[in-house]
Amino acid sequence: MGRNDDADAYYLKCMKIREAELPYPNIALGGVYYNYGVFLTYLGRTSEAMAYSQKALDNYKAIDPDHPRVGDAYLSIGQKYVEFGDYRAGRDCFLESLRIFRKAFGEKQERVGTIYNLLGNIYRLNGDFEQARIYVERGLEITRSVLGPDHDRIASALTTVGDIEADAGNYPLALDAYRRALEIRRKILGDDNPNTAFLYFLTGQASREAGLPREGLPYLQHALKIYGDSDMGESEDMANVCASLGLTYLDLAEYAVSLSYLRKDLVILRQLYGNTHPYLADSYSNEGLWFERQGRLDSALYYYHEAMRAMSLDFDEKDIYATPGLTGIMLPYQFLDILKMKGDAFAERASGTKDLEAALDCYRRGGELIDRLRSQYRSQGAKLFFQQKADPLFAAGFRTAWRLYEQTNDRRQAEAAxxxxxxxxxxxxTAALQGVADRPFAGVPDSLRLHAENLRSRISGAEQQVNDERLWPSDSTGRQLSLLKSRQTALQSSFDSLLAVLENRFPAFYQLNYGTATASLAAIQHKIPDKRTAVLEYFLTNDRLYTFTITRSDVNLSAADRPQSLDEDIAYLRSPPDRTLWLREPDKAAADYLSRSHRLFGILIGQYLDVSRYDRLVVIPHGILSYMPFEGLSSDEGVDFRQADFLVRRCAVQYANSATLWAADRENRSGREKKLLGMAPAYGNALAQTNIAQDLNFRGSLGPLKFNETEISQAAEYFPGSILLNGAAATELAFKENAPDAAILHLAMHALVSDSLPMQSRLIFAPGQDTLEDGLLHAYELYNMKLPAEMAVLSACNTGFGRLAAGEGVMSLAHAFRYAGCKSIIMSLWPAEDEGTAKIIARFYAHLADGLPKDEALRLARLDYLGQADLMHAHPYYWAHLVAVGDMAPLRKSRTIPVWGWILAALALAAAVRIFRVRKS
Structure with a gap:
């Protein structure tokens, strides 16, 4: 540290001389600011480094805004934003740096390639691996063309490729990239260089993560030797290798060797960082895991608790039952892991309620932390964050609360579950909405939205600065810490005030991005309108199925083993009938379906409810259950679909993504004039041959829809003044021009729902002549539209078949329509027969015109279809695909006679008058 102190003093002395002697702005003055910022970054004093990098930037920009030194300063600041976790600000800095370097040097320049690589890393951290690959490959191409194939910058870019593939779980590709980078380093730096050792370490670590610990051992041991033979034997890099070796031997069940390496990691980090540091917390967590694998839970809990103490700047409680608050946590995402591990250890050790309550406290605190981090999901890779951290914690918390409820029968534990x-x-x-916050929202001024994003980023940076100052004080008086805390408090106060404005003026936007309110069981009971309505909410884990059965008078909780055939049964019930089997053995085909249907009816409904006592069910599905319409489940078995006792014969069913959203739906009512916009594009065979359906792994075919024009024409008969746009007139631009004024939107067109990127899901309109619209209405576009419709009918194929990941429910175009203002959605869950859908929709509107609630109108429409269907077309595949979501209130109180009805009535009256005249004469 002595040499670092000397360097620090020399930098400050040089800076003082140049500030006194050189005019402002000046390249040399900017240079000392820039270099001192780099030096402070090396020392870990990131907040101070940011300040000097900013001074360098201001100096350079005053000389020439497009000077290459400005690009260097943006590059340095962008890297610090990445360290703060503000990836959006980091990306913006890198893009500005890229613009400047391309203007100064052209595309084929070394620094341009480096920035492409850094941008790729940003997208990796965002969880957008496809975009990350594009940027890194471009950077590799440029760097190779400038520096040749065997340069250290190539090795760095290949390392980023390996990081991308490792994060994406593509370990063979990750290992290939690391090994290629390793060979370059060995060739140009030698086999005993510390930079080469780093790639040995990465290769060994990726091998362990890939489930190949034995294959990774030689790489880790070689990295250990390189560091040990150099002056880095007590370095952070050496500690990382020891930790990875400890975990590798733990996976190999060589416990003594494993513990020796884990202990060495801990010793090095204590020497480097004392008692408080994120890396030290990680080391304690690894030792806790070692003891947990041995079944020594008392010791595991001790080490997990020590990890909490090492991660928190405000917590020094030694009682393992204590849990720190959420202030002063250095790395919240890593702290979430510690909370989960400690909670799991308490839950595993529990023989009574004390340890279970301690586990629940850990999980609850984790849930609160997730709510605090919720607005940062998008900047930390929303889907990965939810899959890897949030969802497992919620599931563990749910199971623990359920165990406590079973032991105590305490309603508070039921509420916790x-x-x-x-x-x-x-x-x-929230995970499905990745990237939407970067786009405009309907009615929300960009200035407010961007101000909120900016404040959030500045708060994150301010919190990091406070933590840095506490770890590495820049003065002995505490004045700098006090100043930084005051800035943090002021920023948080401004942000809270802005959130209050957003919640008051733009409640839908606020709830989508910042709201954390959750309805209680008691609140849901209060929202149930009558004793003939029941709510069924499900929660699925890998091995259990949990059910809340909620009525106005009672709440029942039930748990059962998850059926091994659940996924297979749901896939079967969604599939079209085998026509060959139907022709040869129709009774067997029907019996096979009804047997599975009956089994699922008993598992999901029959054991909880006597459906004869209810007229309406509200289903809150979870995971794979989101893919299945409950109306097609049968309470009996048989061989004839026309006689089967399907749930549709007993109850109307509606769906919601959560009970909280369902309760909010019931508060929305409108008395708008009922004007319908119907759209039915014409699709030629050529569209089915394009690659559009393969883009982003979309499901569904794009063949012609023969009955979509008939469908919207029949719907329009009940709504005078309807606007019908068929064929080439059904363009995206026409929709955007007419939809805001319609009370009912009926879109009989193809929809493509992305499995991997829900916000890229889209409706396919007729191609327009304008250049502003591409004929594809994306889900993210709907968030910037105002569609105050009573109902949207999305009868297109696969409208509701969204992405399923880590228990995810259907996240598709339907939610985007609801955010835009549509109070209810009728959507399809799979590609259905065009003609049958048109028949059901026609009857649906007829029953709506009689003043029925939407779910009841849909139920009766299905029964009308079943009443005239032949044996095969009575199969639920042909009628169960349409489901109702949202506010089910009737559209109108009394029936409106269709136009053709008035014509018939007029003809009948004319005939009656003529008959009367003839008789009179």
Whole structure:
């Protein structure tokens, strides 16, 4: 440290001389600011480094805004933003740096390639691996063309490729990239260079993560030798290798060797960082894991607790039952892991309620932390964050609360379990909205939205600066720490005030991005309108199926083993009938389906409810259950679909992503004039031959829809003044021009729902003549539209078949329509027969015109279809695909006679008058 202190003093002395002698701005003055910022970054004093990098930037920009030194300063600041976790600001800095370097040097320049590599890393951290690959490959191409194939910059870019593939779980590709980078380093730096050792370490670590610990051992041991033979034997890099070796030997069940390496890691980090540091917390967590694998839970809990103490700047409690608050946590994402591990150890050790309550406290605190981090999901890779951290914690919290409820029969524990279930479903929605916050929202001024994003980023940076100052004080008086804390408090106060404005003026936007309110069981009971309505909420784990059965008078909780055939049964019930089997053995085909249907009816409904006592069910599905319409489940078995006792014969069913959203739906009512916009594009065979359906792994075919024009024409007969746009007139631009004024939107067109990127899901309109619209209405575009419709009918194929990941429910175009203002959605869950859908929709509107609630109108429309269907077309595949979501209130109180009805009535009256005249004469 002595040499670092000397260097620090020399930098400050040089800076003082140049500030006194050189005019402002000046390249040399900017240079000392820039270099001192680099030096402070090396020392880990990131907040101070940021300040000097900013001074360098201001100096250079005053000389020439497009000077290459400005690009260097943006590059340095961008890297610090990445360290703060503000990836959006980091990306913006890198893009500005890229613009400047390309203007100064052209595309084929070394620094341009480096920035492409850094941008690729940003997208990796965002979880957008496809975009990350594009940027890194471009950077590799440029760097190779400038520096040749065997340069250290090539090795760095290949390392980023390996990081991308490792994060994406593509370990063979990750290992290939690391090994290629390793060979370059060995060739140009030698086999005993510390930079080469780093790639040995990465290769060994990736091998362990790939489930190949034995293959990774030689790489880790070689890295250990290189560091040991150099002056880095007590370095952070050496500690990382020891930790990875300890975990590798733990996977190999060589416990003594494993513990020796884990202990060495801990010793090095204590020497480097004292008692408080994120890396030290990680080391304690690894030792806790070692003891947990041995079944020594008392010791595991001790080490997990020590990890909490090492991660928190405000917590020094030694009682393992104590849990720190959420202030002063250095790395919240890593702290979430510690909370989960400690909670798991308490839950595993529990023989009574004390340890279970301690576990629940850990999980609840984790849930609160997730809510705090919720607005950062998008900047930390929303889907990966939810899959890897949030969802497992919610599931563990749910199971623990359920165990406590079973032991105590305490309603508070039932409420806790319900809270975890609802928070899980809210997190799924947030994860699906990755990237939407970067786009405009309808009615929300960009200035407010961007100001909120900016404040959030500045708060994150301010918190990091406070933590840095506490770890590495820049003065002995504490004045700098006090100043930084005051800035943090002021920023948080500004952000809280802005959130209050957003919540008051733009409640839908606020709830989508910042709201964390969760309805209680009691609140859901209060929202149930009558004793003939029941709510069924499900929560699925890998091995259990949990059910809340909620009525106005009672709440029942039930748990059962998850059926081994659940996924297979649901896939079967969604599949079209085998026509060959139907022709040869129709009774067997029907019996096979009804047997599975009956089994699932008993598992999901029959054991909880006597459906004869209810007229309406509200289903809150979870995971794979989101893919299945419950109306097609049968309470009996048989061989004839026309006689089967399907649930549709007993109850109307509606669906919601969460009970909290369902309760909010019931508060929305409108008395708008009922004007329908119907759209039915014409699709030629050529569209089915394009690659559009393969883009982003879309499901569904794109063949012609023969009955979509008939469908919207029949719907329009009940709504005078309807606007019908068929064929080439059904363009995206026409939709955007007419939809805001319609009370009913009926879109009989193809929809493509992305499995991997829900916000890229899209409706396919007729191609337009304008250049502003591409004929593809994306889900993210709907968030910037105002569609105050009473109902949207999305009868297109696969409208509701969204992405399923880590228990995710259906996240598709349907939610985007609801955010835009549509109070209810009728959507399809699979590609259905065009003609049958048109028949059901026609009857649906007829029953709506009689003043029935939407779910009841849909139920009766299905029964009308079943009443005239032949044996095969009575199969639920042909009628169960349409489901109702949202506000089910009737559209109107009394029936409106269709136009053709008035014509018939007029003809009948004319005939009657003529008959009367003839008789009179």
């Amino acid at each position: 319900f809270w975890f279930a609802e928070r899980s479903k809210a997190g799924l929605l």
